Amino acid sequence: MTALEFTSVVEHMAPTLRPAAYNLTRDSDDAKDLVQETLLKAFVNRNKFKAGTNLKAWLYTIMRNTFINHYNKVTKRTSSIDTADLIQLKPSDDRIVTLNRASGAFALQDIHAAIDKLPEDLRAPFMMYYIGYKYLEIADKLELPIGTVKNRIHLARKELKQELKAYAYAD
Incomplete structure (x- = not known):
C-alpha cells in the first residue's frame, strides 16, 4: 500500500474513531486529542502496518494503547500526593x-x-x-x-x- 493510499484510507476511517475515543475519555476535547494522537502515530508507524490485515483494528489498538499509556502516566504523576x-x-x-x-x-x-x-x-x-x-x-x-x-x-x-x-x- 502506497503512502498516499494509506493516508486516504486512514483519513476516511478517522470519524469512526471519535465515538470509541469518547467512550475511553468521557470528554469531547480529550477524545479529539486522542484521535489526533492516534492518527499521528499511525502515519509515523505506517511501515509497521501489514497490508491485508484489518486497518481499523490496528488503529483502535493504537488508540487504546495511547489512552492506557496516558492514563498510567497521569496516575503515576498524581499517585504520590497525599x-x-x-x-x-x-x-x-x-x-x-x-x-x-x-x-x-x-x-x-x-x-x-x-x-x-x-x-x-x-x-x-x-x-x-x-x-x-x-x-x-x-x-x-x-x-x-x-x-x-x-x-x-x-x-x-x-x-x-x-x-x-x-x-x-x-x-
Whole structure:
C-alpha cells in the first residue's frame, strides 16, 4: 500500500474513531486529542502496518494503547500526593493578583473562611476538584462512588455560594 493510499484510507476511517475515543475519555476535547494522537502515530508507524490485515483494528489498538499509556502516566504523576495535603491547599496571597489588593484580600479571607466552614466530607472532594482532579480520580482517591463525589462537590458549591452571596454580581 502506497503512502498516499494509506493516508486516504486512514483519513476516511478517522470519524469512526471519535465515538470509541469518547467512550475511553468521557470528554469531547480529550477524545479529539486522542484521535489526533492516534492518527499521528499511525502515519509515523505506517511501515509497521501489514497490508491485508484489518486497518481499523490496528488503529483502535493504537488508540487504546495511547489512552492506557496516558492514563498510567497521569496516575503515576498524581499517585504520590497525599489527600490530607490536598485538603490543606489554599492559594497563597502572593499568587493572587487583583486590581484592588485591599478588597481582594478581604474577599480571599472570606473565601478561605467559607471553605474552612465546609464539613470535611464536602471540603476534601471540593478542594481536589478545585485543584484539577477529575471526578473519577477523586472517587478513586477517596474510595467513594462517583455519584457521591459529584453530589458532595455540588453541595459544597451550593454552601459556598450561600456563604459568599455578598460577592454575587447583580444582574
